[in-house]
Amino acid sequence: MTSVVSAGRKWGESLSSRPENVGLGVMLGLGLGAVALAAQWVKGPSALLVAVAMLAMAIGLIYTAFAGGLEARKSLAPYGLLKPGIIWLCLFFLAPLWSMVVMSLSSKAGRFDFFPDFTWNFENYRIALTKFRPQFIRSFSYAGIATLLTVVIGYPLAYFIAFRGGKYRNILLGLVVVPFFTSYLIRTLAWNNILADEGPVVSLINTLHLSGIFESLDIMQNGKLMNTPAAVIGGLTYNFLPFMVLPIYVSLEKIDVRLVDAAMDLYSSASQAFRKVVLPLSLPGLFAGGLLVFIPAAGDFVNAQFLGNPQTTMIGNSIQDQFLRQLNYPVASAMSFVLMIIITIIVLIYTKFMGTEDLA
Amino acid sequence: MDNSTSQVIHLDHVRKQYGSFTAVEDADFTIGRGEFFAMLGPSGCGKTTTLKMIAGFEQPTSGSVFLEGVNVSTVPPYKRNVNTVFQQYALFPHMSVADNIAFGPRSKKLDESEVKKRVGDMLDVVRLAEFADRRPSQLSGGQQQRVALARALVNYPSALLLDEPLAALDLKLREAMQIELKRIQREVEITFVFVTHDQGEALTMSDRIAVMSQGVVEQIGTPVDIYKKPESLFVAGFIGSANLLPSTVSQFDSAGGTVMLQGGGTVTVTRDNVASDVTWATGEEVTVMLRPEHLHVTVERPAGDALQAEVTDVVFQGSAVRLVLQLENGTEVTAIVGGDVDLPFLRPGAAVWLSWLAASPYVLDGWPDLAGATTTNLESIEAAL
Numbered sequence: 001m002t003s004v005v006s007a008g009r010k011w012g013e014s015l016s017s018r019p020e021n022v023g024l025g026v027m028l029g030l031g032l033g034a035v036a037l038a039a040q041w042v043k044g045p046s047a048l049l050v051a052v053a054m055l056a057m058a059i060g061l062i063y064t065a066f067a068g069g070l071e072a073r074k075s076l077a078p079y080g081l082l083k084p085g086i087i088w089l090c091l092f093f094l095a096p097l098w099s100m101v102v103m104s105l106s107s108k109a110g111r112f113d114f115f116p117d118f119t120w121n122f123e124n125y126r127i128a129l130t131k132f133r134p135q136f137i138r139s140f141s142y143a144g145i146a147t148l149l150t151v152v153i154g155y156p157l158a159y160f161i162a163f164r165g166g167k168y169r170n171i172l173l174g175l176v177v178v179p180f181f182t183s184y185l186i187r188t189l190a191w192n193n194i195l196a197d198e199g200p201v202v203s204l205i206n207t208l209h210l211s212g213i214f215e216s217l218d219i220m221q222n223g224k225l226m227n228t229p230a231a232v233i234g235g236l237t238y239n240f241l242p243f244m245v246l247p248i249y250v251s252l253e254k255i256d257v258r259l260v261d262a263a264m265d266l267y268s269s270a271s272q273a274f275r276k277v278v279l280p281l282s283l284p285g286l287f288a289g290g291l292l293v294f295i296p297a298a299g300d301f302v303n304a305q306f307l308g309n310p311q312t313t314m315i316g317n318s319i320q321d322q323f324l325r326q327l328n329y330p331v332a333s334a335m336s337f338v339l340m341i342i343i344t345i346i347v348l349i350y351t352k353f354m355g356t357e358d359l360a
Numbered sequence: 361m362d363n364s365t366s367q368v369i370h371l372d373h374v375r376k377q378y379g380s381f382t383a384v385e386d387a388d389f390t391i392g393r394g395e396f397f398a399m400l401g402p403s404g405c406g407k408t409t410t411l412k413m414i415a416g417f418e419q420p421t422s423g424s425v426f427l428e429g430v431n432v433s434t435v436p437p438y439k440r441n442v443n444t445v446f447q448q449y450a451l452f453p454h455m456s457v458a459d460n461i462a463f464g465p466r467s468k469k470l471d472e473s474e475v476k477k478r479v480g481d482m483l484d485v486v487r488l489a490e491f492a493d494r495r496p497s498q499l500s501g502g503q504q505q506r507v508a509l510a511r512a513l514v515n516y517p518s519a520l521l522l523d524e525p526l527a528a529l530d531l532k533l534r535e536a537m538q539i540e541l542k543r544i545q546r547e548v549e550i551t552f553v554f555v556t557h558d559q560g561e562a563l564t565m566s567d568r569i570a571v572m573s574q575g576v577v578e579q580i581g582t583p584v585d586i587y588k589k590p591e592s593l594f595v596a597g598f599i600g601s602a603n604l605l606p607s608t609v610s611q612f613d614s615a616g617g618t619v620m621l622q623g624g625g626t627v628t629v630t631r632d633n634v635a636s637d638v639t640w641a642t643g644e645e646v647t648v649m650l651r652p653e654h655l656h657v658t659v660e661r662p663a664g665d666a667l668q669a670e671v672t673d674v675v676f677q678g679s680a681v682r683l684v685l686q687l688e689n690g691t692e693v694t695a696i697v698g699g700d701v702d703l704p705f706l707r708p709g710a711a712v713w714l715s716w717l718a719a720s721p722y723v724l725d726g727w728p729d730l731a732g733a734t735t736t737n738l739e740s741i742e743a744a745l
Contacts, residue, residue: 264437266443281454
């Protein structure tokens with residue numbers, strides 16, 4: 001009798017000595033459960049998944065129940081903090097993602113059939129990659145140029161606020177964020193007026209007879225600023241600039257200015273000191289800013305829609321069009337998934353070359 | 361003095377003004393080759409500003425800074441052959457210890473093999489060879505301090521400037537680093553200019569000390585001179601502890617004389633007890649400085665000069681006993697007697713006599729702001745500033 005009790009206790013102890021297993025079990029269970037529910041909704045290959053998920057959940061719960069004892073509960077506490085986040089991500093990220101992947105491999109039985117069937121239909125991906133190749137390329141080049149422009153404009157701005165802002169620092173930072181008080185759409189539409197053919201900018205350029213220069217730089221086309229690639233890129237740059245300024249500011253602000261003194265004391269001129277000390281120490285901010293600008297800019301459709309023309313369509317516009325106008329969910333899903341994969345690859349490469357984890 | 365070889369730094373009537381505030385007033389002194397020179401004073405006395413003018417981070421409002429005989433007053437820091445050890449070290453957090461040390465030589469575009477050799481040598485001097493690949497954040501305070509030293513010394517500067525280098529360390533480490541700094545200075549034979557507010561540190565390490573107060577250099581001299589023969593009441597009170605007793609001159613001539621303490625008692629003064637150039641008339645206001653360790657405490661009145669006092673407090677300090685006493689006129693003085701003295705009369709309330717050797721008192725011009733013991737309470741010093 002006692003031996004049974006002690007064996008049970010031993011098992012409990014061995015479990016509680018690896019609380020991370022318990023936590024992972026619970027998360028896995030919850031995650032798969034949510035995925036299975038989503039799969040059910042899109043009529044995908046879900047029956048098996050539901051079974052697996054239920055099993056995983058059951059295992060997770062059993063683990064938790066048996067890994068009793070105060071010690072185990074204590075070491076589980078950090079995982080408890082993760083719960084809201086995990087649940088949120090499962091419900092609103094993993095599940096939709098799964099549903100999107102399933103959808104991207106489905107096909108519509110008929111034009112008016114609302115729920116497509118899962119048929120391993122890779123044709124959707126072929127369409128996404130061939131028919132919409134120009135939009136993909138355009139999206140990434142526009143987003144890339146816009147990211148570079150936000151660096152060129154945002155770094156000096158952040159530098160000035162961090163090192164020369166003095167007591168006006170917070171006000172200046174506030175001004176950077178102030179545009180966010182207006183809606184994204186309104187801000188973008190405002191550029192419509194500013195860049196319009198009869199608007200102030202075009203008038204000024206014409207008065208100064210500078211249109212030739214702008215035309216040769218391909219910023220103006222046929223005497224217009226509106227509905228050009230430059231306008232779209234400009235809109236992206238404007239809208240995402242704060243996402244570049246703020247992280248750079250944060251990393252610059254942390255730099256001890258005496259490091260610059262030290263560099264100058266050690267025979268570096270001001271520009272060398274910047275290159276060898278300030279710039280490397282601000283890389284984490286630059287890195288974060290690059291991600292925060294490039295990723296949403298690549299998927300953006302608002303700027304291209306309001307400031308561009310049919311030749312400046314970005315992938316976001318095409319996805320929106322396929323989803324909402326053509327109601328072609330499978331192709332739209334395939335496009336979305338391809339976009340995600342490409343961004344992930346770009347980010348991985350970017351991280352590899354700008355990897356800054358040892359700078360933190 | 362042979363100017364070209366023995367003098368490394370020369371300040372020629374240097375003044376620094378920020379708006380209407382004068383940070384440094386007429387600093388005019390010379391620092392010799394291989395010297396360990398301290399600038400000592402309370403915070404805000406202008407010592408760091410003076411150091412920054414030598415380093416090149418500040419430029420004098422008037423006057424000139426000479427380095428190795430060359431006027432460098434307007435030369436930027438990266439073109440001056442002096443290096444600074446910053447107060448919080450200012451090590452580059454994104455570089456290894458070796459790269460931190462190599463920063464200066466690499467900026468000077470030295471050959472990489474030469475850089476490697478110098479860095480290796482310097483790591484040995486500061487005994488950090490096994491930490492070469494660590495980041496500064498992985499080192500202790502004392503180790504970071506030594507990296508900062510190595511990073512500056514690796515450039516073989518004309519002078520090394522140290523801005524409160526030990527302030528961030530705790531007491532034990534500070535004492536160890538004082539000895540370490542002296543060792544390194546002897547080893548590299550480079551002029552060290554050292555800024556500190558800690559008079560103990562300055563006395564322990566320096567060859568010469570410049571005592572500064574409110575932008576003015578009050579006195580420059582060896583630690584012994586500054587301690588024994590202060591030229592101003594500020595120096596007398598700031599360096600070590602002192603009992604400053606306001607007095608008037610009874611009689612004084614070329615052989616010496618006597619002064620009368622306020623509240624009674626006389627002190628016999630010889631030429632050795634005063635600065636060499638003083639001439640005092642009868643009735644002039646002077647101050648007698650008596651160091652606490654020079655006071656003898658007895659129950660019976662001894663022969664010669666003596667003062668009656670009442671013990672108000674007895675503080676056992678291990679190696680010594682510090683007595684707080686009150687003179688008849690209420691002035692508080694302190695005396696330090698050996699820790700082996702365990703006499704029953706040393707209790708609060710006891711009436712005792714204070715006496716001293718003829719060479720002990722030192723007499724200065726003027727009256728102190730606060731009569732009696734100084735530096736035993738920091739507030740009075742701060743308040744006097």
